[in-house]
Amino acid sequence: MVAASCGGGEALPEPEGSVQGAVGTWETGPSVGTGVAFMDTGNVLGENVFVGYAGFNINLAQAQAWVATLYDARLRALGVRYLFAVQGPADSLYNGLEIGNSKIAAALNRLVSPRMGFIVVAGHSSGSFVADELLQQLDTGADPSGALGSRLVYFDLDGDQRYVAASGINRLRRAYYVNAYSAAAGTASYNHAVMNSLGAAFAGKGGTYQYEASGSGCTGGGVFCVHIALINTHPHDPQNGSGIDYADFGGRPVNFAWLDAKEQDAALGQCNAAVSTKGAILYAYALLGGCGSFLGAPTTDELGTPDGRGRYNHFQGGSIYFTFFTGAHEVHGAIRALWASLGWERSALGYPISDQHLVQGEQRSDFEHGSIALRADGTAYVVPPPSDAGPAMPADAGPHDAGAHDAGPGPGGADAGALAFAAPPLRSQVLVLPGARGPAADGAPLEGGCSVSSGPAVLLLAAALLRRRRALARSEV
Numbered sequence: 160m161v162a163a164s165c166g167g168g169e170a171l172p173e174p175e176g177s178v179q180g181a182v183g184t185w186e187t188g189p190s191v192g193t194g195v196a197f198m199d200t201g202n203v204l205g206e207n208v209f210v211g212y213a214g215f216n217i218n219l220a221q222a223q224a225w226v227a228t229l230y231d232a233r234l235r236a237l238g239v240r241y242l243f244a245v246q247g248p249a250d251s252l253y254n255g256l257e258i259g260n261s262k263i264a265a266a267l268n269r270l271v272s273p274r275m276g277f278i279v280v281a282g283h284s285s286g287s288f289v290a291d292e293l294l295q296q297l298d299t300g301a302d303p304s305g306a307l308g309s310r311l312v313y314f315d316l317d318g319d320q321r322y323v324a325a326s327g328i329n330r331l332r333r334a335y336y337v338n339a340y341s342a343a344a345g346t347a348s349y350n351h352a353v354m355n356s357l358g359a360a361f362a363g364k365g366g367t368y369q370y371e372a373s374g375s376g377c378t379g380g381g382v383f384c385v386h387i388a389l390i391n392t393h394p395h396d397p398q399n400g401s402g403i404d405y406a407d408f409g410g411r412p413v414n415f416a417w418l419d420a421k422e423q424d425a426a427l428g429q430c431n432a433a434v435s436t437k438g439a440i441l442y443a444y445a446l447l448g449g450c451g452s453f454l455g456a457p458t459t460d461e462l463g464t465p466d467g468r469g470r471y472n473h474f475q476g477g478s479i480y481f482t483f484f485t486g487a488h489e490v491h492g493a494i495r496a497l498w499a500s501l502g503w504e505r506s507a508l509g510y511p512i513s514d515q516h517l518v519q520g521e522q523r524s525d526f527e528h529g530s531i532a533l534r535a536d537g538t539a540y541v542v543p544p545p546s547d548a549g550p551a552m553p554a555d556a557g558p559h560d561a562g563a564h565d566a567g568p569g570p571g572g573a574d575a576g577a578l579a580f581a582a583p584p585l586r587s588q589v590l591v592l593p594g595a596r597g598p599a600a601d602g603a604p605l606e607g608g609c610s611v612s613s614g615p616a617v618l619l620l621a622a623a624l625l626r627r628r629r630a631l632a633r634s635e636v
Contacts, residue, residue, distance in 0.1 A: 185223055185244070192259020194246040196223050197266065200230065204439075205238020205486035206274040210245065210263060210293070213405060214284030214318075214387075217247035221405035225390060228408050233415035237442060238486045239279070241270055245289060252321070253288035260293040264301040271306045273513025273525045276486060277332070277446050278311045279418070283390060284350075287318025298327035305330070312446060314417055316389045317350045320357055332446055334364040337417045339385045343373040348386040368420035389414050435460040436472050440479045443487040444472070447514075453477065453491060464504055485510045485527065494524045494531045497539040508541070 185196040196219055211229065213222035226244040234242075243263055249255055267278065282290030294313065302308050308330040315336045328334050336358035338351035348354075351369075358367025370389060377384035378397045387400030393411040394400040404411075434457045436444055450456055455475030463470055469482040477491025488511040490498060504510045509527030516523060522533040523542070530542040 187219065190262070191266075192262030194219060194258045195263060196244045198227075198242040198244075200235070200240055200242060202235055202238065202240040203484060204235065205240060205276060206270070206272055207237065207239045207276055207486075208241045208243070208267065208270065208278040209234050209239045210243040210278070210280045210290075212245045212280070212282035212286030212290045213247040214286045214390075215247045215251045216249070217286075217402050217405050219244065219246040221402055222246050224406040224408075225413070228413045229415055232413050233418055234279075236439075237418075238276065238439060245286065248285050248289055251285045253285060253292070256292065258289050258292070260289065260296055261301070263293055264296050264307075267307050268302070271310075273516060274486060275310060276443060276488070276514065278307060279314065280311060281314040281316055281417075282318050283316040284318050284386065287315045288321050290315070290318075291320055291322035294323040294327045294331070298323065298330060308332070314420070315354065315357065316417060317348045317354060317386050319350060319353050325360075328361050328364060331364060334361050335368050335417070335420045336361070336366065337368045337370060337389060337420065339370040339372045339388050341372040341375055341377050341381075341385050341388075344375075344377045344379045344381060344385065346377060346379060346382055346385050348372075348389070349382045350386070365420065368417060370414070370416055389417060434458070434472075437461055438470075439481050439487040440470060440472050443479050443481075443489065444474075447489060454479070454489065466505055469504060469510055480504065480511055482510050485512045488512065488524075489514050490524055491515065492522075493533055493537055493539040494522070497531055497541070498524075498526070501541075 183198045183200045185198050187196045191197045209226065209230070211222060211226040213225060222244040226242050230239065230242060243266075245258060245263075249257060280290055280293065282288070290313070294311075297308055297311070309332055311331045313328070313331055313334045315334070317338050336354040338354040339348040340346070340351065355367050358365075372385050372388040372392075374392065375385065375388040376393050376397050377388060381398045383399040384394045384397050387394050387404050390413070391400075391404035391408060391411050392414045394404045395407070395411075436457050438461070440461055444452075444454065444457075447454060453476045457472050457474050459471075459473040461470055461472050464480075469480055469485075471478055471480045477489055477495055479487055479489050481487040490511050492515075494515060498506065498508060498511075501508065508529050508531070511524055511526050513523075513525040518532070521535075523530050528543075531539050532542050533539055
């Protein structure tokens with residue numbers, strides 16, 4: 160069965176050049192790629208990426224509207240900074256191969272950094288064939304280091320699979336095959352059987368996820384309506400849906416439930432129901448593989464750090480730390496043990512700004528003020544930034560004074576998802592505005608699941624601080 164033909168619906172004007180969007184400026188044109196729009200939102204919560212492939216005959220403006228709305232509703236809080244919106248293919252099977260996927264692959268390679276925790280690629284309907292082409296390119300030479308595939312989480316939204324080989328899926332971090340069903344209408348989405356089949360074939364990567372669309376307003380027999388309810392929770396046409404569902408979300412919330420399919424992931428499981436893991440920390444944990452990963456089961460609830468800046472969970476094989484400025488990152492093994500001995504986040508290193516990755520043959524984790532690397536014999540050592548003045552570690556760096564914080568797990572296992580890239584660590588800067596309310600002033604740090612749009616002053620402050628940090632990082636290169 161092929162992906163459904165949803166129709167273009169009410170077409171919006173096609174943009175050209177730079178177009179101001181709801182959350183920033185969309186860039187289009189030959190440098191970005193045919194049928195592709197790109198936006199750097201400047202989000203300070205992270206440097207993650209979302210690539211959204213629209214269905215058959217959906218124009219670029221409609222695809223942009225969908226991705227921008229999804230960003231406001233969910234992606235911003237997950238630390239997504241970079242957005243790609245991709246128009247639908249001109250024919251339902253994407254025989255023309257007309258979309259500029261090679262430009263997307265090249266851009267992803269330029270954007271990759273230790274702070275990029277994940278890349279979400281979502282292909283709806285026939286857009287899944289276009290997404291397939293990108294995954295095929297990554298599998299056949301466009302991702303030589305594996306830095307993209309090991310971060311990439313793929314969501315096939317009631318589409319199909321045509322171009323990418325099984326090897327291209329198996330090299331990804333996760334892959335979910337999403338269908339929809341409306342019990343009220345007694346109708347499943349158009350490609351539900353295909354999603355069930357592909358989900359079974361790649362169950363080890365995530366498998367099938369079903370969205371319950373009973374509140375969609377779709378009527379009996381409205382398979383295309385339920386199909387497009389994965390984009391718009393209440394499609395305009397109760398039988399067929401239409402292209403306008405990508406662009407008009409007034410009173411019809413954008414669907415982001417499938418983005419949280421990882422919370423139903425069998426890999427996450429119920430390995431310790433007695434403790435709480437949530438928000439950005441939960442997302443990072445699930446994408447690493449949850450209970451089945453090197454982290455194992457959580458051993459603490461999500462807790463606040465004594466300095467008031469961050470949140471953390473300890474696990475059997477490591478920890479995940481989150482702050483508003485650094486995002487959520489794991490620390491494990493000998494690197495974690497050395498960081499803990501130096502004083503955790505209150506040491507001169509500060510908070511982690513990357514997961515563990517491979518640099519010139521050594522495993523490394525980057526922190527706000529330096530890095531910790533592993534020698535070949537497994538011993539850990541501090542790698543300070545080249546331009547830092549003074550000693551790397553203060554003489555008084557001692558153990559953390561929070562008992563639960565100190566009682567962490569022992570050394571964890573090796574991280575099989577090691578990545579081959581390096582970037583200079585960032586220095587944190589403290590900027591205080593009289594009378595400004597920040598996370599610490601509220602009594603609890605912001606978490607990844609919070610809404611930051613309600614605090615414009617906080618966002619402006621964060622954006623200014625991030626620009627300062629990046630300027631310093633560039634000066635160190």
